[in-house]
Amino acid sequence: MAVMTYRDALNMALREEMRRDGRVFLIGEEIGLYDGAYKVTQGLLKEFGPQRVVDTPIAESGFTGVGIGAAMVGLRPVVEMMTFNFALLALDQIVNSAAKMCYMSGGQFNVPIVIRGPGGPAAQLAAQHSQSMETYFYHVPGLKVVRPTTPMDAKGLLKAAIRDDNPVIFIESETLYHVKGEVPEDPEFLIPLGKALVRREGTDVTVIAYMGMMYRAMEAAEDLEKEGISVELVDPRTLRPMDTETIINSVRKTHRCVVVEAGAGFAGMGSEIGAFVTEQAFDDLDAPVERVTGANAPMPYARNLEKLKTPSKDRIVAAIRRVCNVNGS
Amino acid sequence: MAKTLTRSGTSSGLGVDAAVARQLLGDMLLIRRFEEKAAEAYALGKIGGFLHLYIGEEAVAVGTTSMLRPDDYAISAYREHGHCLAKGSDPKRVMAELFGRRDGLSKGKGGSMHLFDKGTNFLGGHAIVGAHLPIAVGVGFAIKYRGGDQVIVCYFGDGAVPEGEFHEAMNLAALWKLPVLFLCENNRYAMGTSTDRALAQTEIWKFAETYGVPGERVDGMDVLAIRDAVGRAVARARTEKTPSLIEADTYRFRGHSMRDPAGAVYRTREEVEREKLRDPIVLFREKVVSAGVLSEADARAVEKDVNDRIDEAVAYADASPEPPGEWLFTDIYKES
Ligand SMILES: Cc1ncc(C[n+]2csc(CCOP(=O)(O)OP(=O)(O)O)c2C)c(N)n1
Ligand SMILES: [Mg+2]
Numbered sequence: 001m002a003v004m005t006y007r008d009a010l011n012m013a014l015r016e017e018m019r020r021d022g023r024v025f026l027i028g029e030e031i032g033l034y035d036g037a038y039k040v041t042q043g044l045l046k047e048f049g050p051q052r053v054v055d056t057p058i059a060e061s062g063f064t065g066v067g068i069g070a071a072m073v074g075l076r077p078v079v080e081m082m083t084f085n086f087a088l089l090a091l092d093q094i095v096n097s098a099a100k101m102c103y104m105s106g107g108q109f110n111v112p113i114v115i116r117g118p119g120g121p122a123a124q125l126a127a128q129h130s131q132s133m134e135t136y137f138y139h140v141p142g143l144k145v146v147r148p149t150t151p152m153d154a155k156g157l158l159k160a161a162i163r164d165d166n167p168v169i170f171i172e173s174e175t176l177y178h179v180k181g182e183v184p185e186d187p188e189f190l191i192p193l194g195k196a197l198v199r200r201e202g203t204d205v206t207v208i209a210y211m212g213m214m215y216r217a218m219e220a221a222e223d224l225e226k227e228g229i230s231v232e233l234v235d236p237r238t239l240r241p242m243d244t245e246t247i248i249n250s251v252r253k254t255h256r257c258v259v260v261e262a263g264a265g266f267a268g269m270g271s272e273i274g275a276f277v278t279e280q281a282f283d284d285l286d287a288p289v290e291r292v293t294g295a296n297a298p299m300p301y302a303r304n305l306e307k308l309k310t311p312s313k314d315r316i317v318a319a320i321r322r323v324c325n326v327n328g329s
Numbered sequence: 330m331a332k333t334l335t336r337s338g339t340s341s342g343l344g345v346d347a348a349v350a351r352q353l354l355g356d357m358l359l360i361r362r363f364e365e366k367a368a369e370a371y372a373l374g375k376i377g378g379f380l381h382l383y384i385g386e387e388a389v390a391v392g393t394t395s396m397l398r399p400d401d402y403a404i405s406a407y408r409e410h411g412h413c414l415a416k417g418s419d420p421k422r423v424m425a426e427l428f429g430r431r432d433g434l435s436k437g438k439g440g441s442m443h444l445f446d447k448g449t450n451f452l453g454g455h456a457i458v459g460a461h462l463p464i465a466v467g468v469g470f471a472i473k474y475r476g477g478d479q480v481i482v483c484y485f486g487d488g489a490v491p492e493g494e495f496h497e498a499m500n501l502a503a504l505w506k507l508p509v510l511f512l513c514e515n516n517r518y519a520m521g522t523s524t525d526r527a528l529a530q531t532e533i534w535k536f537a538e539t540y541g542v543p544g545e546r547v548d549g550m551d552v553l554a555i556r557d558a559v560g561r562a563v564a565r566a567r568t569e570k571t572p573s574l575i576e577a578d579t580y581r582f583r584g585h586s587m588r589d590p591a592g593a594v595y596r597t598r599e600e601v602e603r604e605k606l607r608d609p610i611v612l613f614r615e616k617v618v619s620a621g622v623l624s625e626a627d628a629r630a631v632e633k634d635v636n637d638r639i640d641e642a643v644a645y646a647d648a649s650p651e652p653p654g655e656w657l658f659t660d661i662y663k664e665s
Contacts, residue, residue: 033522037520058491303377309657
């Protein structure tokens with residue numbers, strides 16, 4: 001194990017997979033000469049050269065299509081979206097081409113592509129540059145969607161995504177790049193897609209969260225421990241396919257469920273989790289599933305409004321108390 | 330600002346009289362000082378997020394706007410403080426927006442990248458590269474639809490040219506003969522990517538030929554040259570509904586944003602220093618003073634006036650309160 005940042009863990013995953021497999025190449029804006037807008041690809045141009053670290057003009061739909069074409073005939077592209085906000089320009093290629101190619105061709109052409117980059121709320125970047133993007137993708141059959149919370153997950157999941165034979169949407173976070181954690185140095189360390197993780201065991205309530213919201217939920221759990229509420233934290237890690245089994249098992253144990261997500265709540269991740277928990281574990285629930293979500297509003301620029309947009313620790317604590325039927329102090 | 334400045338007979342040979350010279354100099358200086366103050370405020374944490382400075386490129390916005398009427402439209406990307414101020418927005422309210430305060434142009438909800446001012450027909454402030462080009466074509470469409478003779482100026486960077494939307498927009502405006510002036514501010518870099526690493530055709534004005542519309546390249550550091558080129562394009566747009574493409578050869582003196590150091594890896598310090606010798610404000614000031622259009626004292630008076638206005642803008646922004654919490658949920662839809 002080594003202690004490193006989330007950013008360096010991603011860099012390590014890319015480097016290892018490029019060393020392992022000559023078909024893996026990187027393509028995107030500012031990833032080579034500039035070493036990455038957020039420095040995730042630092043040093044890779046130097047090691048692998050311009051054939052495998054391809055700087056592009058600003059043409060997201062174009063270079064995503066290029067990645068899909070290359071993947072159809074045997075390469076394994078990793079496309080960087082400088083931020084996922086710009087993936088919307090490539091949404092047609094991702095949804096109508098990458099996601100459906102295998103199905104439309106009756107299994108003849110699969111698209112082993114990873115589309116990665118930072119997404120989600122970021123400091124005062126306002127409506128067009130600060131938004132949770134996963135909902136746009138996890139609705140689509142044929143795509144896999146990953147949101148890695150820790151440096152270890154960042155490495156293990158990215159490597160698994162690159163080795164996966166299907167299109168994987170891999171959304172990192174600008175606000176987590178500097179976070180440090182333990183990361184296995186083993187080049188064969190992989191975390192399978194579609195497996196959730198219980199990050200903290202507890203007995204009174206299951207809280208489901210990922211990315212920045214997991215860190216916030218962790219703080220809430222520690223606060224509540226002092227009041228005698230025992231919180232179990234489950235991180236789905238892969239949003240599609242979702243590991244419903246781990247979540248259901250946890251809810252069967254705790255009988256209560258709270259979902260925390262940064263994005264706008266309407267038709268969000270919490271809606272889906274709330275639905276399958278109700279369908280599969282209705283008799284085990286002692287309270288309705290609660291959602292703590294981002295406000296149903298675009299992201300404002302002003303700092304004070306921005307704070308109100310994303311779930312706070314206090315809101316998470318309050319929701320947990322509500323489902324546990326405990327009044328706040 | 331935003332008065333139409335026409336050529337008037339002078340003996341200077343520059344084609345501008347003292348009033349016009351004073352206005353051009355003042356408008357460019359206003360943008361320069363505004364942004365210098367914004368950079369200071371950013372360092373103090375009063376402005377957050379991304380802040381993209383226009384310093385070095387002021388002649389383009391000022392020269393262009395000086396050939397527009399107040400009822401003409403302008404639209405821009407995220408490096409738009411200059412375009413917005415030139416179009417006539419109150420620096421106080423622009424600064425308040427950058428500070429995220431309730432008296433900002435967009436009530437503090439938009440920030441530096443999303444300035445909008447309905448009062449001056451300034452249509453934003455768009456942070457997704459290329460997105461506003463088709464929007465500009467839509468404005469041109471509406472002008473023609475209503476039978477008006479306004480024009481829309483669409484400012485965009487060299488970085489938007491490789492996006493599909495540039496080509497779609499050019500083709501649509503040409504096909505439907507719409508009064509759109511595409512004004513490319515070619516500052517040679519899109520973040521760290523120089524135009525020769527992004528474009529198969531680096532002479533951007535030549536794309537006009539492909540779409541069968543007039544195109545030309547102009548010295549973007551020469552406010553008078555810009556006025557000439559824009560004047561021709563605006564006349565064509567008004568009378569013949571012909572779109573044009575102007576490529577202004579300019580340069581940003583600062584980094585891409587406050588997070589990107591000015592002398593970053595993609596260009597040399599020497600190059601930046603050399604380009605600073607083309608400072609559009611210094612050049613214009615020298616030109617009008619040496620031609621006798623303005624006296625040294627006139628120029629000083631312009632500078633003093635600008636400094637006072639910017640101090641006022643900062644004080645105003647500082648004093649403006651934060652937007653109230655309920656505003657998180659207002660303006661999502663238009664309430665009618
Ligand atoms: C569609 C899209 N892709 C990427 C970005 C990130 N980005 C912001 S500015 C920029 C460079 C644009 O350069 P240019 O158009 O030349 O304008 P300049 O910054 O030079 O004024 C990039 C890549 C973005 N905002 N939108
Ligand atoms: Mg540029």
